[in-house]
Structure formats: C-alpha cells, structure tokens
Amino acid sequence: MPYFTERARTYSECMERIRSLYGNDAKILLEKPVRKGGFLGMGGREEVEMTGVYGYARPEKPPMPPADLEAAKRQVLAAAGKIKPDASIQAVLKEISNLGGAVRDLQEKLDAKSAKALAVPGGIDHPALQRLEEDLLLNEFTPSFIKLLLERARREFPLNELDDYEEVQKRVVLWIGEKISICREPEQPATGRKKARVIILVGPTGVGKTSTIVKLAALYGEPDRSEGILQKQVRLVTLDCYRIGAQYQMQKFGEIMGVPVNLVEDYDGMKRVLALYRQDVDFVLLDTIGLSPRNYGELGEMKAILDACPARSEVHLCISATSKPGDIRETLKQFEPFKYKSVIITKLDETGRIGNVISILAEERKSVSFLTTGQGVPWDIERASVVRLLINLEGFTVDRGALVDHFIAKEATGD
C-alpha cells in the first residue's frame, strides 16, 4: 500500500494538500509538528507533518449496530422530535442528556467494550490492524484482550511490515500463545513410599465433570494395549449420591473399566474412603456435584466435605468452551475457595471460537491442564497444549510447524 508524507503551515492546509494529491480516501496514520528553517534549533517556523496511506478501500459492510443501540437511537430521535423546530442544538443536547437509563447504559457498554477498549489514538488505524481487530472479534476474544494485542502491534510493527498481513497475524498468534499458561503434571517422588494422587473435579452443572473424571481414570490408569486392563491402581469416588441417574452413570463407567466406585456423603465418609486408599492405590479420582456458582450454600457444604482431602490434592475446575464470558468469570471467582490449581476446558468440539476462554484465563492468570473434545468416554480427552488451542483460530492462517517449534520447548520445560 503506497504511503505519503506531506507538510504544510497549518493542519487544514496540509489536509487540503493531501486530499488534492491523494484523494478523499487517504488515511492519516501519524501527524506531528515539525520546525522548518532556523539554525541549531532556533528560529524557523512550526509546520505540521502528516504521514498516511492512500488507495485504501473502505471495508464493504460497516458493522451492524447491536439491537439495543437501535432502540436507543429511536429514543433519541423521539426525544429530538418533541423539540420545537427552532430549538437550538444545545436544547436538543439537553433533552438527550435527560433521556436517562437506556442511553447512559448503552454509552457505558460501548465505552467499556468496543469504543473505549479499542479506541485508536488519533482515531484512524492501519488497515492491517483493522483486519486484525475483525479477526480477533470473530474469534470472540474480549475487548480488553484485543486492546492489548492492538497496542502491542502498533508499538512493534513498523509501517512497512504492516503491509504483509500474513506475517502480522502469524506474529500475533504467537503473542496469543504466549498468554496461555499450561499446567504441568506435578513431580512425583522417585523413591520412598508413594502416596495416592488425589484428583478432584469441580465445576458448574453439566459441564462434563463425570465424563471427564472417567476419561482421566483411563488416561492415568494406563490401559494395557492388548487386554485393555488398567496397569495403575485407580479408584473413582463420587459425591453425587442423591441423583440416582448420576450414581448409575458412574457405576456403569466403573464396571466397564474395572475400577471400583465409592459414594461419599459427608466429611467422615470422605476420611474413611481416603484412609482405605492410603496404600496400594495410585490415583483417587473424585467427581463432585454440579453446582451453580450462585448456589453459595451448597458450594459451602461441598467444600466442607472436600476439606477432608489432603492438602496435596489436585483440584481442577471444569469450564465449558461454549460458556459466555460473564459466566466464565463468575465461575472462576465463585469456585476460588476450592483452591483449584488449573482449569479443564470441556466441549472444545462444540465451538471454534474460544477467544473468550483464552482471554479470560490469561486475564485471570489461570492455567489449563486438559481439554475434552467430545462425548466419547474415555477417549475424547487431551493434555492441554498451546498449539492445540491456537490451531483452530478462525480467519488466521496458522503455521503449525512454527507454533510447535516456538511452544513445544516451552511446554516441555513448563516455562
């Protein structure tokens, strides 16, 4: 894309010159005051210098305003209609400022989301950055996460590099990957008597806790290839004792995999089961009751039972990839008392747009341990990996080889 740099004595002279030379579509990317003439910084006169691009085609479709913006617009127009024909602009503005609720709320939303979060200093962005923003929005990254990426892009890409969008987006995908934190398996003592690893899954209703705990039983149990028998000693424990269907579901899975299942109802029951499994067991995998993050009472009761588990227990919070950003934030916060060490992203197969999960986990500094990718029990589970999360970003051309080179070493060392 061709660039220009022009100078004139005033802002309007400079704009006029640019319009006459490069047309009305010319975009100003940078403007700064410069001093012309003089000697050793003295004398001379101030001029304005503008750098920009021309021959840039406007995006074909302006983004559709959200439905509530339309409603607000109608309200504004209705208010304006009530004003006498000779009313001054100030009177119209006063009337609008009295509109109250809807418009103010909308303004706040716009400020918080797109307008304020994505605003460009100077008001105009390079076409490559506009496209980048569109691609990030398509993947449902949060406005604050997009803002950080765009700011970094403005800082780090010189103008000439912005012309190569392919390269720009490849670098940005790496930046996104750097924000993803992967939770490593804890080091196990090489010698001495090994204690059973206690792994607990918590999370909201229906996210896939029970399916995932069974998938983990197979993964950690290391099934023997020829006979399908688990080589490690695994035990399943469930707190979901009240729903008949839930007990049946767990017992069926246990039967199929040859893993004993225990039902636990209270703190003492949990202590007894753990004492029983203190020796000769490699893994105790604990499924919990699905609770709404707003059900404070039951969350507290469940926490009281889980307090019987040893401090070294590894708690994972299950979050569905299809959840809305607000729900993800609330879940991360409300399950905080369970001291989860990482997050399992479930139902990754149900959506390609996981920008919201990536953004929020990065913002809240939470790491990811596993990904579940379907209803197939026990196969549809993978250890979390940055490459796996980046590979399906929509609208981005992802170079898998480069991602593997960049992130595999990092993942192997757990940096």
Ligand SMILES: Nc1nc2c(ncn2[C@@H]2O[C@H](COP(=O)(O)OP(=O)(O)OP(=O)(O)O)[C@@H](O)[C@H]2O)c(=O)[nH]1
């Ligand atoms: N598509 C898809 N479906 C999944 C996945 N994991 C679980 N499910 C489905 O989600 C539904 C709920 O799964 P469960 O494992 O019972 O979820 P839960 O969190 O234990 O549910 P509650 O105990 O009721 O809170 C079932 O239909 C599962 O087959 C996944 O990775 N992808």
Ligand SMILES: [Mg+2]
């Ligand atoms: Mg369940």
